[in-house]
Amino acid sequence: MTVPGLDGEGPWRALAPRTLATLLRTYGRDQFEVCEDAVQDALLEAHVHWTKAPPDDPQGWLTVTARRRYVDRVRSDRRRRDREGRVALLDAPLSHEGVQSDDALLLLQLCCHPALARSAQVALTLRAVAGLSTAQIANAYQLPEATIAQRITRAKRRLAEVGSGFTRPGDVAERLAPVLDVLYVMFTEAHHTTSGAPAHDTDLAGEAIHLARLLREAAPDSTEVAGLLALTLLTEARHPARVGAQGQLVPLDEQDRSRWDRSAVDEGLALLDAVVPGADPGPYLLQACIAGVHAHAPDTDATDWDEIHALYTVLEHTTGGRNPTITLNRIVAASMVRGPEAALCDLDGLEAHHPRLARVDAVRAHLLERAGRTDEAATSYRRAIAATVNVAEQRHLRDRLRALGKGRGHQGDGS
Known part of the structure; x- marks a missing residue:
């Protein structure tokens, strides 16, 4: 959800999804759009009032205000034939589920509902949980903004049709694939922002890693979850060396690797050591292994580019060649093995098929x-x-x- 003056700032990234999840648990998942509107109303109120006197409990203030705005919206909705029934539900919540360890993770699972197409699951969740704009989601998937907006609108409409049958999954594995996709896009956008500035969205990266840790606790046997967490840790570890003192971007081959976050590197590598042996690697574990090769090398010249090229080749095969960005990265790795001229020929072929890449x-x-x-x-x-x-x-x-x-x-x- 996008609120002028608030979107992208640290506290709102966590407060808004948790507030939305609370309203959904209280009033029913068929009320998704009304609940989302109520949270937006509350955020706008916060923007007016908090600049003068911030509350001691921001989450509590936002939740109470969002509940009031929800009540206002339901009571004023005369177009709905069941208006009186909805008002009565305000004092009798539809759901009494136990307390979730993290509302953002709950909301992530709820939005990835099986009644939605995979593309709609991811687009809706990126808006509701990650707070990404329609433009950012469109940039991530190299699609027109209107296409993403239409997906989100249809997803909300479908959730309203599902109604009270919109329940939390009994097993995290039921919706694991789209949840992983969402976290991956969140972190990718944080690491390489498409919205203009800054070069790195620290809050979004932190939230993605936080949710990946929670998912790892919920699905400890999943090598793909472990791979995604390792990938985010190893990539985020480079941040201190990736952005210069004046905000300039420092490419990998020019980074001072002594400035990498050693604790994050060690945690990421330990995860790989624990799950790679005997694993049937999927896309996220393969990308984590590539990041691991970089983490082991003291500099670009000492990097095992043959290994990286081989891993990208396997990754390209695993994903069926459907992700042109993976092919682009494989070409870069190939240039380090076979030289730039051969890689330029490969690049011509890729661009012919994906001119907007x-x-x-x-x-x-x-x-x-x-x-x-x-x-x-x-x-x-x-x-x-x-x-x-x-x-x-x-x-x-x-x-x-x-x-x-x-x-x-x-x-x-x-x-």
């Missing part, structure tokens, strides 16, 4: 620079800058373009 121009520019084709590299850097909305990434690409220009100038002076 993010990062293609940035990767092409880097490969052309490595191949010494500086004029072409400069053109690709300009295209990449124009296609990138993330401010920190734009700055990084401009820096590379400027450095390339200086190098070309020096070559000209010496010739």
